[in-house]
Amino acid sequence: MVQQSTTGNETLRERIKNVSQNFFLHIHAPRIHPEVLSPQATWGLGVILASLFFTQLVTGMLLMVHYTPSVESAYFSVKEIIFYVPGGRVFRNIHRWSAHAMVFVTFLHLFRTFYKGAYYGARRTNWVIGVVMLLVVMMMSFSGYLLPWDQLAYWAVTIGANIAASFRELTDLIGITGFFDPGGFFKRLLLGGQEVGQATLTRFFTLHVIILPVTLMGLIGYHFWRIRKAGGLARKEVHSREDHEIPAWPTALWAELSIFLLVAATLLILGLVLDAPLKIIANTNLPENPAKSPWYLLGIQEVVSYSAFMGGFILPLLFLGFLFFIPWFDKEEESGGVWFSGRAGLKITWLSLLLCGAVTIFFVTLSLVVTIPVKPGSDLSVVLTMLLNPGTLSVAAYFIWAWIVSRYTSSRRITVIALFTGFMTGWTIFMIIGIWFRGENWHFII
Amino acid sequence: MTFLPEPRLYILRDHSGIAAMSAICTHLGCVVDKDTSGFLCPCHGSSFSINGIVLTGPALRNLPWYHVNGMPDGTLIANLDKKVSPETRFVI
Structure with missing residues (x-):
């Protein structure tokens, strides 16, 4: 609800301020404790993640305009983005580095909430939502992998699908694969066939640009709302409500905006100086040697x-x-x-x-x-x-x-x-x- | 031994005939590489003997050999649904 002007002749600037304040206070509690604003409280990780996700949405949409999800042209459309589309290289770089950062910061955020014990009582729901979000972030990353259709893409997804099928090791052992084969089912569900092909690319594209981002948006909204429901960010002792609390507007807003600007500036610099890798076009006959997944999946590759x-x-x-x-x-x-x-x-x-x-x-x-x-x-x-x-x-x-x-x-x-x-x-x-x-x-x- | 990319098969030809072995690692589906003593998988390091027998894991199953047959016009057909022992040859 937009605040009603009492005089009726407020300036445009005042109206914008009212609207944004109103929006802001729908997300935040009106009063917060200064303790939760200090960097040690949260390291701003949640806001960093939200900023990264916002960056992914913007750069992702720009990339989507030029990308073609077909086996024949996917790789060349990515090359086009890098070499012909004005600013395409930088946007692709930002999208890639921001994705890596998202995985990394999600883990940091998990560490922070865990070691600070932010999962008790009313926070329990938010902890569970957070774990689900960790999964969705990993899936976003993995589904984005196949899209460039390069060597890394093809073999990472081949391996991933066969990991899904590895349930057969168990069903083979018991001897029931003939009539109960969840491994084979998962693999077909993921690939849309027996091998990585057009059906797989279409599935991963849909997951990457619609299903997963929309899911994550919903979860982010719920995650934020649950913080308020749980009585703000976790801190040691909650005194009486009035105890040293300060209005959230505009102090918290400045804190959050400065984190967002810092994230945007860092990504811009990274995007300008560091090029995201693109291997040679997928060769369905020969994996790279060694065929390594990105850093955050290498722990799994090692145990696999x-x-x-x-x-x-x-x-x-x-x-x-x-x-x-x-x-x-x-x-x-x-x-x-x-x-x-x-x-x-x-x-x-x-x-x-x-x-x-x-x-x-x-x-x-x-x-x-x-x-x-x-x-x-x-x-x-x-x-x-x-x-x-x-x-x-x-x-x-x-x-x-x-x-x-x-x-x-x-x-x-x-x-x-x-x-x-x-x-x-x-x-x-x-x-x-x-x-x-x-x-x-x-x-x-x- | 020759590698055929499309069906991902290694074709063996010796004095007794022709045989076809799968080139797909039984661990997680990468294509194995021929090496002096057998086959190696670049993805997770499984190794197989020249007959496709697992030497070291993580693969748990041997590379399968497929039944080979000849058409009257000289074309060879490998039947991927019919596994045979490594010694089986199609005699020309």
Whole structure:
């Protein structure tokens, strides 16, 4: 509702101010505590993400005008964007770097909300929505991958679809693939056929430009609204309402606008100086060697190189399940709003980082020395490959570590900190191995 | 041994005849590369012997060999629905 002017002769400037103030106060609470405005409170990560998403929408629409989603011309239309369309190269660069930033900042945002315990009570819903948004952001990124139809695009999606089909490792083992084959179903659903082709490109294009962005927009709106419902951003103690609170308008607005400008300026500079890669056109007969996915998927690629089903399916699912489950397991509300819930939490974070990191590196090193021979057709060999690999063993170790912590501290908050830190440390180490320590034919290199 | 791109097959010809082996890695579907001692997958490092037998994972299944038949005009047909043992040859 637009505020009614009392005099009826307000200037245009005043009207604009009224309208924008009204819009702003629909998103924000009218009064906020200065504590949540300080950079340490949130690092502005949520606003950075919103700014990045806005940038993606604008640059994405510009790219869409020139892009053709067909197998024959997709690659050349991307080349056209780079070499002929005025400003096309910069817009494509910004779109790519902003996408990478979105994945990275989404994880930072997850760290911040987790370590600050922003998932108790009324915040539980928002935590779950946040985990769903993390998934949608990853899917946006992955679906955008196929569109340029270059070598990376084609083979990344071929691998992705076969990871979906790796459910067959399990159904084959039980011997039910003949009549119950979810792996095959997922693969066909994703590809629209048996191989990556025109049907796949059409599906991914629709997902990338309509279904996922619209879903994310809806979720962002809900995510924002839930912050207000939960009584503002998480902080240590909520005193009486009047306690030192200041009007949100215009202080919070300036804070948010300056973050947006900073994001836009950074992306513009990045877009001008750093070119987004475009490999040679997809060659359906020959993958690159090594065929590496982008950095944030290399952790998965590394564990998938141990076992397709465990690394591509079970372990990521375990991690996601754990994220969803956190607010139901840990209800120690007094731990919310403080980084690491105090000294004990910080100590366990460091300890988990060191221990789980060491265990992961140990198992990876062990796998380089001892290899389990594969006996095709033998069920035992399949089970051994699934269970005795660095990915599965490390994750099992994180759970054992969390169990030990829960025995000794009998605090659920400290327990989830141990497990969360374990998972994130492992994921980072596998990612580092994938990025820097894998060479031709995925051999270990130093 | 020759690589045929479209059906993604390796065609073997020796003194006893002709055989066709799949070039698609049984792990996650990349095309395997021929190497002096067998086949290597560039995506996740599986290795196979010259007969397509898995040597090291993550692949869990061997590269399949397909039935080869000849048409009267000399064209060779590989039947991708019919798997055969690695020793099977189409005798010319």
